[in-house]
Amino acid sequence: MIKIQGLIKEFQVKNKDKKTVTKRAVDNLSLHVKPGEIFGILGPNGAGKTTTIRMLTMETKPTLGEIYYNGESIKKNPLEIKKLIGVVPQHINFDNDLTVGENMELHGRLHHMSSEKRKQRIQEMLEFVELGDTINRMPRSLSGGMKRRLLIARSLIHEPKILFMDEPTVALDPQVRRRIWELIRALAGKGTTVIITTHYIEEAEALCNRVAIVNKGKLIAIDTPEAFCKSLGRITVEWDDVDGHQYQFFESRQEAAAFAGTLEHGAHIRRTNLEDAFIELTGRKEGV
Amino acid sequence: MLQDICTVFWRDWVVLKRRLPKFILSRMVAPMLYLVAFGWGLGRNIQVGSGSYLDFLVPGIMALNSMNISYNSLTPLCTERIYHRSIGEYIIAPMRFNAFIIGKILAAVLRGLISSAIIMILALAFGANLNITPLFVGILILNCVIFAEVGFFAAMKMDSYEELSQVNTYVLLPMSFLCGTFFSTRTLPEVLRWFIDVLPLTHTSYLLRGISTQSPVALESVAVLVVYAIIGFILGNKAFRDQLK
Numbered sequence: 001m002i003k004i005q006g007l008i009k010e011f012q013v014k015n016k017d018k019k020t021v022t023k024r025a026v027d028n029l030s031l032h033v034k035p036g037e038i039f040g041i042l043g044p045n046g047a048g049k050t051t052t053i054r055m056l057t058m059e060t061k062p063t064l065g066e067i068y069y070n071g072e073s074i075k076k077n078p079l080e081i082k083k084l085i086g087v088v089p090q091h092i093n094f095d096n097d098l099t100v101g102e103n104m105e106l107h108g109r110l111h112h113m114s115s116e117k118r119k120q121r122i123q124e125m126l127e128f129v130e131l132g133d134t135i136n137r138m139p140r141s142l143s144g145g146m147k148r149r150l151l152i153a154r155s156l157i158h159e160p161k162i163l164f165m166d167e168p169t170v171a172l173d174p175q176v177r178r179r180i181w182e183l184i185r186a187l188a189g190k191g192t193t194v195i196i197t198t199h200y201i202e203e204a205e206a207l208c209n210r211v212a213i214v215n216k217g218k219l220i221a222i223d224t225p226e227a228f229c230k231s232l233g234r235i236t237v238e239w240d241d242v243d244g245h246q247y248q249f250f251e252s253r254q255e256a257a258a259f260a261g262t263l264e265h266g267a268h269i270r271r272t273n274l275e276d277a278f279i280e281l282t283g284r285k286e287g288v
Numbered sequence: 289m290l291q292d293i294c295t296v297f298w299r300d301w302v303v304l305k306r307r308l309p310k311f312i313l314s315r316m317v318a319p320m321l322y323l324v325a326f327g328w329g330l331g332r333n334i335q336v337g338s339g340s341y342l343d344f345l346v347p348g349i350m351a352l353n354s355m356n357i358s359y360n361s362l363t364p365l366c367t368e369r370i371y372h373r374s375i376g377e378y379i380i381a382p383m384r385f386n387a388f389i390i391g392k393i394l395a396a397v398l399r400g401l402i403s404s405a406i407i408m409i410l411a412l413a414f415g416a417n418l419n420i421t422p423l424f425v426g427i428l429i430l431n432c433v434i435f436a437e438v439g440f441f442a443a444m445k446m447d448s449y450e451e452l453s454q455v456n457t458y459v460l461l462p463m464s465f466l467c468g469t470f471f472s473t474r475t476l477p478e479v480l481r482w483f484i485d486v487l488p489l490t491h492t493s494y495l496l497r498g499i500s501t502q503s504p505v506a507l508e509s510v511a512v513l514v515v516y517a518i519i520g521f522i523l524g525n526k527a528f529r530d531q532l533k
């Protein structure tokens with residue numbers, strides 16, 4: 001569906017001596033996303049997730065590397081590809097001079113939807129995110145969570161085949177977050193390909209068929225959440241001693257229990273999760 | 289392409305429609321002051337060529353006003369780009385970038401023409417003699433297009449509203465006064481005059497005044513304006529594409 005080859009993005013930034021230096025935000029990224037899957041990009045802040053999404057959605061040009069949709073380079077026919085995609089950006093980007101309804105209408109018009117279809121889909125999507133009564137309000141009068149839900153509603157108006165979601169559940173209540181997870185699963189069930197970035201590990205674990213772990217612009221590993229846990233060992237023993245917080249991974253509960261019995265201090269035995277894999281692979285806990 | 293131009297224009301029309309009475313009222317203030325101060329107050333004692341100073345002045349005011357209005361119609365794009373980031377919706381949409389630029393320019397032309405119509409009515413109320421022809425309107429549109437493009441370019445390149453208002457202060461304001469709007473450039477020192485005569489607003493002023501007073505029209509001036517409009521479009525397109533860097 002989507003194939004990325006050797007993607008690099010560099011920015012010219014000023015350092016503290018006011019000299020212009022080249023900063024590599026995405027460093028030689030290659031991966032592919034299969035049709036209909038929920039593909040997660042997991043990484044700490046500054047890992048290059050947003051930059052990657054922006055290149056995939058053609059908001060910014062790669063410094064080097066290729067992106068293919070269905071085997072065709074995005075350079076060849078960008079407008080045809082743009083018709084297929086929907087985007088939930090990380091940063092709220094409504095037009096502040098238009099009402100909620102007008103913002104939605106602008107989106108429908110930009111996607112060449114007929115007037116009836118537009119009206120129907122806008123109503124449907126607003127009701128889905130429980131914002132049906134905000135249609136005549138200005139976006140700036142909405143709460144942060146409402147704006148995020150509205151971003152999601154807007155991205156779906158034109159029924160995209162491929163949906164990019166850049167940290168879509170940041171700052172949302174747990175209930176709303178779960179509703180959005182359900183929505184994403186339902187979309188994937190109907191054949192929509194979803195590419196979602198997150199720094200919430202439980203989100204990637206709960207939702208994604210496969211996860212790419214990225215750090216400092218580089219791809220660290222790519223696999224299913226289960227495979228990540230399996231490769232470490234399904235069971236984790238956690239304990240504290242004089243050297244600080246410790247972990248060890250085991251194939252089975254028996255082995256873990258046997259090991260825990262040898263420890264002087266009490267230990268906690270639990271199932272290995274994606275967070276463990278993430279910490280093992282990125283070697284850093286800060287920012288997560 | 290046409291559909292996308294309409295979409296971009298639609299957005300600006302929705303915004304303008306909501307503020308139309310305010311827009312019209314605020315656009316009356318500056319031209320009214322010019323007419324009172326220079327046309328009525330000062331102008332009664334001045335003779336320029338055969339006609340009255342008011343007849344000389346009105347085309348100049350229309351030129352400078354359409355410049356200011358169309359420029360400032362597109363400068364809000366700067367905040368839409370940097371703070372609201374709402375430009376992103378157009379960049380990811382299946383739309384040619386030129387459709388965005390053309391739609392925005394047309395919206396600026398509409399604003400420029402509305403405010404020109406206001407001046408025309410005011411000027412007639414002050415007793416000016418005006419000869420408005422299709423060519424006159426065409427030149428006015430061309431002038432709006434050029435300065436809409438300047439506004440578009442500035443909004444894409446400048447990083448703050450402050451920088452944008454500096455363009456107003458250091459570029460548009462001097463042009464407002466010097467480009468044959470309030471007085472003929474023939475009285476200016478040679479070097480300055482050579483410089484001023486290259487600027488687009490000078491050509492607009494002379495063309496509008498020529499048509500309005502039924503004097504022969506300098507076709508070179510029309511050509512100069514067309515060249516400015518084309519260069520402005522190319523630069524605007526490039527500035528928009530640079531957003532993808």
Ligand SMILES: Nc1ncnc2c1ncn2[C@@H]1O[C@H](COP(=O)(O)OP(=O)(O)O)[C@@H](O)[C@H]1O
Binds near residue numbers: 025051
């Ligand atoms: N437009 C830009 N100009 C300069 N640096 C940028 C720009 N966009 C992103 N970066 C830098 O690239 C790195 C990756 O950023 P980003 O893709 O936003 O990461 P993430 O979304 O994973 O938090 C960061 O160090 C960020 O500062």
Ligand SMILES: [Mg+2]
Binds near residue numbers: 049090166167
């Ligand atoms: Mg990000």
